[in-house]
Structures are given as structure tokens and as C-alpha cells.
Amino acid sequence: MIPNIIHNSFPPALIFILGALLVPFLKGRAKFAYLLLIPIAALAAMSGVDINGGSRWVLPLLNFGPGYDMILGRIDNLSRIFGIIFILISFVALIYALNIADDLQFVAGLCYVGGALGVTFAGDLFTLYIFWEVMAIASTFLVLARRTREAQAAAFRYVMVHIVGGLSLLAGIVLYVKAFNTTEFSAIGLHSTASWFILIGVAVNAAAFPLHGWLKDAYPEATIAGAVFLSAFTTKSAVYVMARMFTGTELLIWVGAATAVIPVLYAIIENDIRRIMAYSLISQVGFMLCAVGIGTQLAINGAAAHAFCHILYKALFFMVAGAVIQATGKTRLSDLGGLYKTMPLTCLFCLVASASISAFPLFNGFVSKSMIISAASHEHLTAVWLILEFASAGTLVYAGLRIPYFIFFGEDKGIKAEEAPANMLIAMGVAAFLCVYLAVDFKSLYRLLPFVAGYVPYTFAHVIAQLQLLLFGALAFFLLVRYDVFPSPSKSDLPDTDLIYRKASVLFYRAADVGMNTLNAFSAELFIGRITSAVNDFARNAPAHIAYLCLSPFKSVLEADDGGAKNLKSSIYKAFASGSVPVGITAALSTLFIVILFCFI
């Protein structure tokens, strides 16, 4: 088995996870080279697989039969595009993180990427679950590595939510395997209790409304590089699993539409840069979930293409935010402004990310988001189409205009800042280049899609329609800012669905505190105060009690013997207390004991 793995080279997931173990032993340039070699090796291992050649890295570990093999390498048209973008963005994120002197982040980041690749290339549900949990645990350390009190609390909440999601997935898998006698990871639809459990578990990771609260809670508290890693993998690997298992599930259309719109409202008034980006991330994942729900070939192509493009511009956004936070020490929009003078390149990259997420023609969001909206249109889903266009206009407002305006333009706060370090600029430059390149040479992206894509994004009518939608949205933004109608950034945190479990956990703690402590006090009183003393009292006079119990049937006879002058009970207790037990009692008890033995044994 092991030689077989070596013969076929290592699965990409294990290259990352095992590769992470060596990181703490390396230093300086050797470490830089090693870190960048890991994604290259993984890409080489992946590209060596023929996508029509069936599954690779099959481990018959469970030994239950052919339906129960662990498959680490199911590389087909759907998993390939997710695998490529995961490896590509890990390369960019590692360049961005190179100047960080914290091995914890590198190890956690690499294991996290390994987990995401493991999920993507899993061919069975057990392998999926194992890497799912690897991803949850590794990503928690990217939040913890910030080493602040807030980050610690956020990481705790993050891991708790993911444990709940993971358990739901596990419960679903167990029920599914029990019902269908297979661990095959394929389309299951929403037809059984098992599939509902699986759907909920995956929806937690996808940050689908209303299960999205954890994302905006944890990502802004992560480290600067950690947030770049986090932005790419958890939600998009969940979108992949949704596309694999729940294609065409109507519920996802509406969940996706809600997920696309509702976070936009928060993003418009939120103050923390990375929290705005977190809301933006959730909203964009909503588009993908909606596409999975629509389920046509165009829609699934759209979901995969949008995941690819979204990972690039969202990572670019988080890299820009990280560069700004590192340069200024400020995380809030209201504290920033006028940075285009001191950070011109970062400003340029931010504008590219803004144009991409807003889906301006010649930026990658345009060639991917359009597919999803067109898929809704082709299926005559008028309400969904209107909602998605509505969310697109909103995306322009908060991400396309508000973020660059408040950070780099707007009121100059005279902040002293230096341009980001070279490695960060290179990473941002690569991501920005790809955002533009994939919009121009969109066919190279479409060639990677799960189905043959005949979609043409650049028609005259479509470009004009998109420009109208965006530029008139921009007009509304400028008018609202000019007439002071646009809301200033909120000074406080707005309640979201995470408040439910945050409050519920406090209530649970209090309920547990009161309930358990009351039970404890009651038990102490009952068992220690009462029962123990009662048993103690009984045990102290146990022989007398037993003797009296045994002789009580003969009470009338024994008391009559003495003419009723003596009381049997008091005489027995006195006799035991003084150690002068009459021989008759001992003899009577012995006789009784023999009778009992005789009768029952």
C-alpha cells in the first residue's frame, strides 16, 4: 500500500500537510524556497493525473469491501478547477506571508491548504470528513496566532461552530452509510434525514445565511496573512461539496439569494475593514450557492468560475487590508483616509480588487458573475435574477466604491504610512494581474470549467447593461455621499446571527451554573448530610437492628415469656450496647440463617 502511494507520488493534500512538519526546522532563504516549493510540488502531483483515468491514491484502509475504500485522488472536471485555484492562491498567500517570523502561521496555513485539497480530491465520505476536520482545526490556529484576547475568544467561538458543523456532517455521513451501504461521495440531493444533516454541516462552512455569523466574527480577528488564507479555502471548499452533492437543490437558490443580499446591508455600514470584506465574502459565496441551486450546466460552470475569480480578488482584498493594517496599525475605515499618496501601489491593487468584485468589464468578476446571473435568467427565475442584480449594485457600493474611497481617498487624516514590503507587493501584484488577465483571456478560465462553456461574456448589449448598472449605482453613491445621506461608518458592532449563539452560550453557561450548582448543593445535602448519616447511624447499631428485625416476628412470644415486663427492642439494644448479647439470640439468629440457607439455596 505505502509503496503504491510513493509510486504514484504523494497526493497534493499530503504534500502540504507533511510538508508543513519540516517548516520549523528551516531558516532564512532555505525556508522561503521550501515554502514556495510545496505548492509547486502539489501542482506537479496533481497535473500528473489523467482526469479521465479514474481515482488515484486509493487506500483500502477500512477493509469493509469495495464500496468503502478511502480515495484521496478523485481528480475530475469539477475538482480540478478548485484544486488549481487552491494551490495557486496558497502560492500567492505564501509569498505574501514570507516576511512573517511565525512558524505557527506557516504550519497552520499549510495544513489548512492540505485539508482543503483533501476535501476537494476526496472520493469518499470518510476521507472528506477527515480533511474537513483538519481544515477546521488548522484554520483555528490562524486566528489564534494573532495572540490577542479578542482573537482567542473569536477562535474559540470559531472552532465551536465548526465542531457543531462537523458533527452534523458526521451524523449525516453515518446515517447515509447505514442507509445506502456506501461511502461514495457523489450527488445525493435533499431526500433523506442523512442528506439534511450533511447539508447543514456543509452550509456552516459555506457561511450560508443564517449560518454565516462565524465568518464575520473570526476572519477580522485573524493574523494579517492568516486572513488571506482563510478567505480562500473554507467557504469555497464547501461550495465545491455543495456542487458535488446538492446540485439543483431548489432550497439553495433561495438560501444563496438571501446570502448574496443580506450581508451587503451590513457591509455598507460596518467600520472594520476586514469585517466589511468578510461580509463581502459571504455575499459572493451567496452567488455561488444560488448557482449550485439552479444546477444547470451554465450555473455550475458559473459557480466554479466565480469561485476561481472570487478567490483571487478576495485574497487580493484581504492582502490590501493586511498591508494597510500593518502600515498604519488601524483597522477601521473611520480612522483611515488619503493613503493613496503614501501607498500608491497598494491603492492600485485595491482598485483592481474593487473593479473585479464589482464585475466591471475587463475584470475577472465580470466573466464569472455574469454566468450565474445569466443562468438565473435562462431558467426564467425573474425574482432570483432581480435579487442578484440588486446585490451586484450593492457590491459596487460597499466594495467597489466605499472601501477605496474611505481608505485611500476621502478625508486625508495625515496618517504616516509606508508602502507595503516587496514580498507583499509581489503577491498583490500577481493576484491583481490574474484578476485582469482572466477577464481578458477568459477562454483559458472557461477551459478549466466542469462543462464545455459556450458562454460569451463580452457582447455589446451585456457590456452596456453592466456598465449602466454599475455607473448609475456609482452615481447614486456619489449623490448620497455629497448630500451627507450616506451613513458614516458604524462606531459599534452590529448584531448579526452570531449574536444568537453568543447570547445563547452565555445563557447556557448561566443556566448550567445555576442548575448544576443547585443540583450539587442538593446532592451534597441529600447524600452527605442525610443518607450518609442515616447509613452511619444504622451501621453503628447494625447487629442490634438486624437482631431486632429477625426477632420481631417472635416479639409477642418473647415479651410474653417475661410476663410482658420487658420490652424486646430496648433489651436487644441494651444488650448490644453493653456487649452482653444473650446466647439465645445468637442461637436464634444462627437457626434463622440456616433456615434461610436451606430454603433458598
Add this chain to the structure above:
Amino acid sequence: MKKNSGSKKNNRESKARQPEKNKQMAEKKPLLTIAKENPYITGFFVILGVLLILDFMIHKHETISIGNVPEFYAVYGFVSAAALVFGAKALRALFGQIERR
């Protein structure tokens, strides 16, 4: 007591500032004047105008019929952006503010 007098003072100051703010608002130049002075804004308005004109030259064949209404995307983009901003304001008013830090 001191606190009260302080808040009264602040009130007086804010009342004094109010007319200033109104004055600033009143001083804001009309959009057309700004457009004439700033070439970028002029360009922006020109592009908007061109887009509105081009819309009539396109032979639309949207699957969803509302997309074929003239200037639909321009109106929908403007209304959506404005609606979301007002929606966000309403959301904040609804929830109130909970101090976080």
C-alpha cells in the same frame, strides 16, 4: 452638577455649530457647476449620457422581459444602490448601536 453644566455647555456649542453646518450645506455648489470645474466628474457625466443613448441602439433579447425595457439597467442600478444604502441605515436604526469596544 458640574456634569450637567458641562452638557449644557456642549449643547450650546453644538447649537452654535448647527448653523455653521447648515451654512456649509448651503454653500455646496450645484452638481452642474462642479461638473464644469472638475474634468473627471464631467467625464463621468458624459459617460453616463453616452450609456443612456447607446441603450436605444441595442437590439435587446433578454430572456426576462423586464430586461428589455429601455434604460432598465440604469434605473435599476441607481435605485438598487440607493435602496441598499437606505436599507442599511434602517438596519442600523432598527438594531440600535451596541458598543463593542
